Amino acid sequence: MPNRVAIVGIGQTYHKSKRPDVSQPEMVAEAVRAALADAQLSIQDVEAVFSANMETFEAIYLPDHGMAAEVGAFGKPGFKVNTGGTTGGSVVAEGFYMVASGLFDIAMVIGFEKQDCGDTTAAITAAVTPIWGKGAATGAIGEFAKQALSYIETSGATEEHAAMIRLKADRNACRNPYAHLKLGLKSVDEILQSAYLVWPLRILDFCPQSCGACALIFASEQRAKKITKKPVWIADVEVVHQEPFRAGVFGDPTGKETYTQHVACERLYKRNGISNPRKDIDMAEIYEPSNWEEMNLYEHFHFCEKGEGWKLIEKGITEIEGEFPVNCSGGVIATNPIGATPVIRVAEAALQIRGDAGEHQAPKDIKTAIATALGGPNWTVLVLLKRSL
Amino acid sequence: MAKASSKKKAEEKKPEYIHVTFNRPRQYSWSTGRYLGHFYAEAKENKRIVGNRCPKCKDIWLPPTPVCPKCKVDMGWDWAELPQTGEVYQYTYLVMPLWDPHYGEKWANPYPSAIILLDNGVFYRHRLEETDKDKLRAGIRVQAVWKEDYEERGHGMADILYFKTIDEQEAKRCLQ
Numbered sequence: 001m002p003n004r005v006a007i008v009g010i011g012q013t014y015h016k017s018k019r020p021d022v023s024q025p026e027m028v029a030e031a032v033r034a035a036l037a038d039a040q041l042s043i044q045d046v047e048a049v050f051s052a053n054m055e056t057f058e059a060i061y062l063p064d065h066g067m068a069a070e071v072g073a074f075g076k077p078g079f080k081v082n083t084g085g086t087t088g089g090s091v092v093a094e095g096f097y098m099v100a101s102g103l104f105d106i107a108m109v110i111g112f113e114k115q116d117c118g119d120t121t122a123a124i125t126a127a128v129t130p131i132w133g134k135g136a137a138t139g140a141i142g143e144f145a146k147q148a149l150s151y152i153e154t155s156g157a158t159e160e161h162a163a164m165i166r167l168k169a170d171r172n173a174c175r176n177p178y179a180h181l182k183l184g185l186k187s188v189d190e191i192l193q194s195a196y197l198v199w200p201l202r203i204l205d206f207c208p209q210s211c212g213a214c215a216l217i218f219a220s221e222q223r224a225k226k227i228t229k230k231p232v233w234i235a236d237v238e239v240v241h242q243e244p245f246r247a248g249v250f251g252d253p254t255g256k257e258t259y260t261q262h263v264a265c266e267r268l269y270k271r272n273g274i275s276n277p278r279k280d281i282d283m284a285e286i287y288e289p290s291n292w293e294e295m296n297l298y299e300h301f302h303f304c305e306k307g308e309g310w311k312l313i314e315k316g317i318t319e320i321e322g323e324f325p326v327n328c329s330g331g332v333i334a335t336n337p338i339g340a341t342p343v344i345r346v347a348e349a350a351l352q353i354r355g356d357a358g359e360h361q362a363p364k365d366i367k368t369a370i371a372t373a374l375g376g377p378n379w380t381v382l383v384l385l386k387r388s389l
Numbered sequence: 390m391a392k393a394s395s396k397k398k399a400e401e402k403k404p405e406y407i408h409v410t411f412n413r414p415r416q417y418s419w420s421t422g423r424y425l426g427h428f429y430a431e432a433k434e435n436k437r438i439v440g441n442r443c444p445k446c447k448d449i450w451l452p453p454t455p456v457c458p459k460c461k462v463d464m465g466w467d468w469a470e471l472p473q474t475g476e477v478y479q480y481t482y483l484v485m486p487l488w489d490p491h492y493g494e495k496w497a498n499p500y501p502s503a504i505i506l507l508d509n510g511v512f513y514r515h516r517l518e519e520t521d522k523d524k525l526r527a528g529i530r531v532q533a534v535w536k537e538d539y540e541e542r543g544h545g546m547a548d549i550l551y552f553k554t555i556d557e558q559e560a561k562r563c564l565q
Contacts, residue, residue, distance in 0.1 A: 119488070121488075122487075122490040131421050131425060131429075132452045136516055137502075143481075145482075198481060198484065199481075
C-alpha cells in the first residue's frame, strides 16, 4: 500500500499574455513563494522539487536550469518532466509517486510556462516528426477544429451550446483573481459574433496563450496533519499514454487510437468505487482547450451518456451553481500557461475542497473532486482529490 | 618570447578549430530506421503506400512499426499494400499561417488537412487538394496524387502531393 499523500500548499501567479516585468525564473518563484506561504513552510522544509514545462515552447532548451536558485531547488533532488499537454498532470503524478513511495515526506511540484518568449504553435508542429507527418500538422488549433467538426456531426450540438460553455467559463473566470481572460461576456449572441479562427472554431472558442506558474506542496500523512488543518488528500492518480502521432483521430472507430479518457476513467472509477461519477464526485476541473472539447470530455469522463455532453450545459448542470460544477476557475479556455495548466486544475479542485476558492467557490459542499489533464496525442492524467480519506 | 614560439608551433601544425557559419539554413538529418525506411522505399520506387501487419492481431499499422502497440509483440516483416483511395473522415481548413519549425518557411495557406479513412479501414493523415471550404465535408471520396518525377520522390509521405476529390465511379475504376 502506498503512503497517503496530501496537498498542504497551493500557490499560483496571476496570468497574462505578456510578463515583460519578470524573467521566467522570477515568474516561477512567485508561485513557489505563494505555495510556501500557503503551507506556512520554509523552502528548507521542502526535500525535493519537481518541475514541468513544455520544453522548446519558450524556444529554449532546459528551461529549468536557469531557475534552481529562485525556486529553492538548488542542491536538492528533483527533475523536470515534459509529456506534452499533460506535462502538469505528469508532474503531479510524479510528486504523488515520490511521497507515496515514502522516499520524501515533503515535495514540491511546479508547472510553468512563459509563452511571450517563444512560438508555441511552431513548437507543437515540431512534435510531428520530420520523417512522419510533417506537412500534415495543423497545430493544436487545427486538431481541435477537427474535433469540433466531428462533434457537430455526431452529437447534435449547435454553436449555441458551445457559446453557452464559453459564457459559463467567462462568468467563472471573472470571479477568479488568477484567471487570464476576463471578458465580461454578456450573451451567447456576443460569442456567436466573434470571428472564426479555424472553422468552426471562433477566436472566443479557443484557449489563450498565457504566462504563469502554479506550485503545489505535497506531504506525507504524518507531516500533513501537523502542517495544516485542511489537508486535501490525493485519493488516486491514473495516467494513460498511447501510441503517439499515428493518424491522431478523434473517435477512431478502429480502436487503434485509444480513448485514453475511457481507459483512465475505467481504472480510476473502479478502484475508487465510483459508479456514477456525477453523483460520487462533487465537481471537476477539466483540461478543455476549447468549449467544443469540454462537451466531448463530459461524455468521455462519463458525466453523461454519449452524445449528450451539450445537454449538461443546456440544463445548467455544470454551472458553478449547478448540480455538478465544472471548471469553477474559468478553465483552460480562460487561462492556459500550458505546462502549469493541469497543475492549476489540481490546485483549483483542491481550493474547492478546502472551501478557499473565494468568489468562485461553488455553493455546494465539495468533498470529492476530479482534476484532469489532456495532451500530446490525446493522453490522459486523472487526479482524484478528497477532503477525508 | 613565448608568443613567438607559439606562433612558430602554429605554423608547424594547424590547430583543429571548428568553423561555424550562421548565414545559411540549418542542415538537419533524420534517420527513418528499418521499418519506416521500407515505407519510404516503396513510396519512392513503386508509388505504393505500405503498412505492416501484426502476426498476432493481424491489424495493419501505419506508420509501420517494429512492435505492435496493442499486442506488444515483434511485428516481423509482413507488409501490406494499402489502397490509395478512401474517404475524408475528419478534416480542418487552416487559414492562419503555420511555420516550418525547422527551416522557418511559411507553409501553404489556406491549408486543408484531413484524416483519410483508406478503403481497407486504415487511417492516413494527409493534405487535400481542394481549397474551397464549401466543397469540403466528411465522407467525400479522395485519391492520392503522387509526385511523378522519380528524382523528386524519396520524402516518405510527402511523395504524395495531396489527396484529390474523386467521384464514386472513378473510385471503382481505381479499385479494379
